[in-house]
Amino acid sequence: MVKYTVKRIGMGLFSIFIVATLTFFLMNMVPGGPFVAEKSMSKAAQQALAEKYGLDKPILERYGTYLTDLLHGDMGPSLKQRGREVSDIIFSKFPVSAKLAGIAVLVALCVGIPLGCLAAYNRGKWADNLIIVFATCGIAVPSFISSVLLLYTFGMNLKLLPVVGLNEAAAYVMPVTALALYPAAYITRLMRSSLLDVMGQDYMRTARAKGVSNFKILFKHALRNAVLPVVTYVGPMLAGLMTGSFVVEKIFTVPGLGREFVSAITNRDYTMIMGTTIILATLVIAANVIVDVLYKIIDPRIKLK
Amino acid sequence: MAEKKIQKNPLSLQLNADDFNLASGEEKQSLVVMRESVSFWKDGFRRLGKNKIAMVSLFFIVLIMIFAYIVPVFYPYTYAQQIRGSENLAPFTYSEKEQARIDAGESVFPHVCGTDKSGRDYAVRLMLGARISLTVGLLCSVLVLLIGATFGAISGFLGGWADMIMMRITDILYTIPDILLIILLAVAFKEPLEVLASKPGFGWLQTLGPNLVSIFIVFALLYWVGMARIVRSQVLTLKEAEYVTAARALGASGGRIIKKHLLTNCIGTLIVTTTLQIPSAIFTESYLSFLGLGVASPMPSLGSLATDAVKGMNTYPHLLLLPALLISVIILVFNLFGDGLRDAFDPKLKN
DSSP states (O other), X not given: OHHHHHHHHHHHHHHHHHHHHHHHHHHHHSSSOTTTTOTTSOHHHHHHHHHHTTTTSOHHHHHHHHHHHHHTTOOOXXXXXXXXXXXXXXXXXXXXXXXXXXXXXXXXXXXXXXXXXXXXXTTTSHHHHHHHHHHHHHHHSOHHHHHHHHIIIIIIISOOSOOSSSOSGGGXXXXXXXXXXXXXXXXHHHHHHHHHHXXXXXXXXXXXXXXXXXXXXXXXXXXXXXXXXXHHHHHHHHHHHHHHHHHHHHHTTOOSHHHHHHXXXXXXXXXXXXXXXXXXXXXXXHHHHHHHHHHHHHOTTSOOO | OOOOOOOOOTTOOSOOGGGGSOOOHHHHHHHSOSSOOOOHHHHHHHHHHXXXXXXXXXXXXXXXXXXXXXXXXXXXXXXXXXXXXOTTOOTTOOOHHHHHHHHTTOOOOOOTTOBOTTSOBHHHHHHHHHHHHHHHHHHHHHHHHHHHHHHHHHHHHHOHHHHHHHHXXXXXXHHSOHHHHHHHHHHHHHHHHHHHHHSTTOHHXXXXXXXXXXXXXXXHHHTTHHHHHHHHHHHHHHTTSHHHHHHHHTTOOHHHIIIIIIHHHTHHHHHHXXXXXXXXXXXXXXXXXXXXXXXXTTSOOHHHHHHHHHTTTTTOHHHHHHHHHHHHHHHHHXXXXXXXXXXXXXXXXXX
16 A cells, blocks of 8 residues: 555656656747747847846756756746746735635535435436536537626626625625536546446345435445445546636636636746646646545555555 | 369268369359448448438538538628618518518518627628637647547557556546637647747638637647547557557558557447547637637627627527527437438447
């Protein structure tokens, strides 16, 4: 168990290193630098700025410096938002994105698991069919489309919900719905098929034969086993929500990390791109590692490799 | 044939000699196979044909393909043609100029879906957008198929150290958050490809659009991992089969065994996984277009049509709703058809 955990963490760290390296060289491949786009700046001033931030040095040297700084927890200053440290910007924006994604995860789980159970228990009846239709359609609608449609219907036509920012509780409704739709639909499908699978198992018949109440069967025997695939999905789901939120944040003008990332790329704010990529990648990879390890703890039937 | 009675010593403990008589015509009849053996394809297509949802999806796929690839050829408007004076028309309405021409007895083809803010016919733009999205989906899936199947088959066939290293590579690629890299790659490839496109001999890059090419590269680099894993697991079981041993004994090379025996035997899995890749490619393309990293204007894609319409969605909601609906329908029908294919050709893959 310990060996497996250590191995997974090691692989995770290696993945983060790969992401950092790839990002660093990719972003330097793009022609134009952070200061070239500013027309008002003279050549000499551009030169001075490049020297100040060390951009005039050869790329391998910069790569080495960046990695050593990173290991000391220093992500460097932002090249575009002058006078601000990348880590400060990330720590001020991150809670916004994390809160949104966290609520969306909860909503997706709270909607998906019960719906999946309901469908499996009423297999073949109208409730099941209805839920399957919801799940199939939910998977087919990209998040930017659902958010734009929500914005159009509830924000502009009915004027029920605020369309900009996250200043009040009601403002969370639309972004969270848009983010949670796909995972909720996916979890419903996953839950339904895995519960149907579990209900066909021998130990369910044994439990019923023993006279265990329906309620107890569902919660003690069926759900415990059926929820496992959903647990594995939570990692990728978090990844999807964190990255899917770029678009949702753009549409609902939420001041989150996703927007910072996209604007950093278009502005060629090198340190900011590196910082956001590394933080987001670390989050996603960490979530995957935790889920993988948890999975083995929850389900002892799985052999450790 | 005359029946011959075989004499048997009544005290003999040997087998009953009557059992060794030639079979009579009646007996032979009972052994004739009543049904012809059903081939893999026939069986699969029969199951697919019975699946109503899959057949309806297939019908829609064909319909959308006709609209995307054939109808624009005969359509009286083109996607980049700007009709002066016909800006922002509602569906089935005419501008004053066109009304005058109709009054003069000329026939004017109606703008079935209206026009956009530059006076371009929206119906033909939608069709072209669907064409781009479908092309991206199909081509990306083929790329994923080629790379993933080759990588997975080689990894599974070689086994041992090579397999270990190749699988670690996929593990690492699997954990990398794809959208982050896609956005980065799309930006990074955009300008070098634009430069390349302006050079002589690379004119085709210009017509295709550098962004579209960078989407293909991104897909080729990142999305084959799932396919490689599935193919590898299939090859691992298939390579133990007797016919592989036989082929090896006959002196077939590794490449030939992979091509002729292993990949042909997991063709069901390949088809199903490739089909299910199409909607995800379309999904990603529309997402990138929405962020402004998709195809270059005036070429439309469904994602970029939706993006352009967002700004004016209060006044012209149909410009937004139509591409949004079309993307969702395309993704939906490909998903459903892929599920149907999976149930028909590869029931094991279901779990």
